[in-house]
Amino acid sequence: MIPLPLIDVRRVTHRYGYHRAPVLADLSLRVAQGERLAVIGRSGCGKSTLLQIMAGLAHPTSGEIRLAERRYATRPIRRTLMFQRPLLFPWLDVTGNVALALRFDGRAREAPGRVEALLTQVGLAEHANTNVRELSGGQQQRVALARSLAIDPDVLLLDEPFSALDPLTRSDLRRQLRETQVAFGFAMTLVTHDVDDVLDLATRVVAMSADPGRIVAEFDIPPDMDAEARATLRAQLINALEPATFPLALSA
Structure with missing residues (x-):
């Protein structure tokens, strides 16, 4: 416990x-x-x-x-730390940026279902395949939030x-x-x-x-x-x- x-x-x-x-x-x-x-x-x-x-x-x-x-x-x-700036990878789409946290945590197989659920939670489901450079500042921070939550902190x-x-x-x-x-x-x-x-x-x-x-x-x-x-x-x-x-x- x-x-x-x-x-x-x-x-x-x-x-x-x-x-x-x-x-x-x-x-x-x-x-x-x-x-x-x-x-x-x-x-x-x-x-x-x-x-x-x-x-x-x-x-x-x-x-x-x-x-x-x-x-x-x-x-x-x-523990997961979310910074002032989103610090996203500009060559990846929204899904790729969030899935990267699971990949680094050795849980890449969980990515499809886990990322979809997180993007729904932060209101970005419709932008799953959007390159992060096309998002507003607020949307980029939502991607960063979803990425921070991917490993269940x-x-x-x-x-x-x-x-x-x-x-x-x-x-x-x-x-x-x-x-x-x-x-x-x-x-x-x-x-x-x-x-x-x-x-x-x-x-x-x-x-x-x-x-x-x-x-x-x-x-x-x-x-x-x-x-x-x-x-x-x-x-x-x-x-x-x-x-x-x-x-x-x-x-x-």
């Missing part, structure tokens, strides 16, 4: 170079099964570094990352995946991502500096300060907020990002 949490970040400090000031300092964070966690903060506070450490792409200078184990297996849970890590999109496309993709997370049940950790990303997607959010990066506030995001509750929480989140903010823990 997979114990909780799926990812347990314990007192992590990280610096680039032995004599450099730390980017992250004594940071602890947990990702629970099925939750939607947002990490919000100003540029340069270490959000992306934290996500790369959680993804296993970087090793912390000190502290540790503990991963849960999958049921009936000895290997750790699966336990945790999907997202590094500001909507930052290059216009507001309407961004809003539509937030809705799509939330529906997909509910349908598949994976946990999600989203790094962003956009408060609307948090309010539309997260069940919990932590705010980070910079120099060094550390968590200074934590909020629960209640479901089905009315306009007044949303405005109040928005103001709390923006206040938490101010440089003068001191460590606190609030629940909306």
